[in-house]
Amino acid sequence: MKHTHSFMLWAILAVLLPLQMVRAADAPTELQKRLQSLPGVSDLKPLQSDAYPEKYVFFINQLLDPHRPEAGSFKQRVILSHVGFDRPTVLVTEGYAAHYATHPRYQEELSKLFNANLVFVEYRYFGESMPEPCNWDYLTVENSLYDLHHITTTLKQLYDQKWIATGISKGGQTTMFYRTYFPDDVDISVPYVAPLNKSLEDGRHEPFIANKVSTPENRKRVENFQLEVLKRKSRLLPMFEKYCSDKGYTFRVPIAEVYDFNVLEYSFALWQWGTPVNKIPETDADDHTLFKHFMAICEPDYFSEQSPYPSFNVQAAKELGYYGYDIKPFKKYLTIKSSRDYLHKVMLPPELSNLKFDKTLYNKVVTFLKENDPEMIYIYGGDDPWTASGVTWLKNKKNIKVYVLPGGSHTTRIGSFDADTQGEIKTQIHAWLNKE
Template sequence: MNKQIRLNHLLLTLVLLILASTGNCQELIKFLKTQQEVVNIDSIKGNSFFKQTYVLKIRQPLDHKDTTNGFFLQRVFLADRDPARPVVLITEGYAAGYASNPKYINELTTMLDANQICVEHRYFGESIPDSLDWQFLTVENAAKDHHRIVELFKKYYHENWLNTGISKGGQTALAHRAFFPSDISATVAYVAPLNFGVEDGRHELFLKQVGTSECRFQIEKFQREILKRRDQMRPLLKQYATARAYQFPITLDEVLDYVVLEFPFAFWQWGYDCTKIPDSSSDDQLLFEYLTKSSPPDYFSYEGSAKYRAFFYQAAHELGYYGYDTKPLDNLLSVKSAKGYLNQFMLPSATPVQYSDNTSRKVEAFLKDDAENVILIYGEIDPWSASSAEVRERGNNYKFVLKNGSHKTRIASFEEKTRQKIEKQIYKMVRATP
């Protein structure tokens, strides 16, 4: 008899949970349909961690200062856990199509048992205006996009919010906080650079010191070997481009130069293994395949770089970037100088751009003087750590650098003791229970 009672109780509990879940789904849909900014709502299959997942199109002004300039639709992925739980806001720096993967979930979302909102950056993916007026692609306008989304969803989610992003997404998260400090309770920015020039200058110095001298020697030796075999590499590069229908804004010889110049940055950024660099006794094909795997020529082609064209504009206008040190290879390069390469052939056509560091200085000042509840995560050998941000020691702020960590560094990358410390601080910042 007692067994039957327990079984009945279990079944009743299950039914109540299902009814509660269904009620939450209906409430969220009802809420979304009453919001004028939400233009489109599509239910998609999401991670089983969530009760419901939607891809939304939200109407945003092209220019938040003057709405007469028109609007565009911004793609947003909403993964609902529970309105009584915190919200992790992912400020993606590029396209956000990955968020449609049913397996996708951010490590902070599971940590905080949170809802998750992933916002595609303006001018990327499916969030591209009908007319590409580049003057409206600013960090401030992007921050205001995120501010409107926070204002919109705070009507439904009343617990604390944390924003986060990786690389350019991390830059975007920090800028959002700098422009709207009260929007979010906490920020976790991964491998986010804070540059102060189109060619910041610190990255080239970093590449002269990172790792061991033996590894740096191997890298330069490999670069020189590739350039010494230019006559053999040129037809391989042409074959590579033809097979992919790639065209370039520069000659094949110049493409080879830039792929070789890019190699050390890419090598350290993604944490390649020095012991696997082919030596000078290797044949042409092996050398070429290793080069293009580590530093793909696609980056310098019209077709391969198309999805990054908006980023190149932002880098030349506000975000800054890195340059190349040509001196060690001067006698083997066909280009006389790599100075200004971003503006010369990486930008959208017929787009005059003038760089200003005002936005970076604003973010820098916020982190130095006013920031609270900010965690910065970097990898020690990632070249982007050369222009890493700094945050004031007061205000429950922390910066963690993973020894031998690359651009792939996440909280889960750290050893257990440090990981637990980071997680403890995040719980404290968001006032969430583990």
């Protein structure tokens, strides 16, 4: 009989314990409760994480135009990775979509280094933060900074320790702009590989690529490859056209012109992402080898009507600026007569072809950085073409630090530097975090 009672007891427990475990798992944590109580927060969902005890995605209601509430609102996606309410918080001012931050293995560098909470904000008009209908008038840098201000102000109700803003590339630009417009929202700013362009075709990138990146021998090898694919245009263009057709790409200009722009883009793309020069095929390689490498470095969707970055193109034309191309070494072989104003001609939606670049943002940031000395660390790669328009010109600043990694690319991070430089950067940030 004792055995029978024991069996019955275990049978009951086998049913009840899983139910209790499910209820316990479903019970909201303190963080969930506090997040759900914040104004404007909706659609809160837990995410898996290999790096953080708790991780959530949610949406927060944002005004399309903070100066004109009647313009309406949209929902902006935010990803929150939690370490502790008593820890500092890293704010990632992403410049694009937030998809990659939802991955369980994602862990931002500063959050890992300083055991900090992570607030990752998707940029308006990207990913799941696209207003409907899409009115491009409200896609401005200033409006995006009010988005960050609202999110930071809201989440400081949960996290009252120090805040570090950071971002990469366009996200790094956003970090810099955010510090300019709302200098007291965060304590520290760390923009990675962030350009500050002064015009639609800034003019500093072309001579940088021609004269400063890597070595003269390596630069010549890159140029020789570009010349070779242009010389073989009659044979490679049909391959290029089929490649684009198979991918479903369509363009606003003839395919022969797209080919030219893709060749011009090659050097920027190769140096930006740090492709080893020894990966470039020799100029006597067969057509297939040259073409395969060409497509690996320069995917033509960049110029296509299917480009994943239409919102970026709009911002580049309006406020962010961009780079141009030097066609002089290649002019003999090009179909195009000029590359000027290519962004409008090739990459902008037709209805926005008349957009004019406004230098107000550039001037405002330059003035702010010259007249102030916030706690900021800029990180750049020495061979990254974007460094040509980077904030490397500031002098005699106590707090603003600029680190340029020799030979570094657009993938340069704090962990890319030698141990001594990494230690110097981390020591400085620690000091700022511990400052009363």
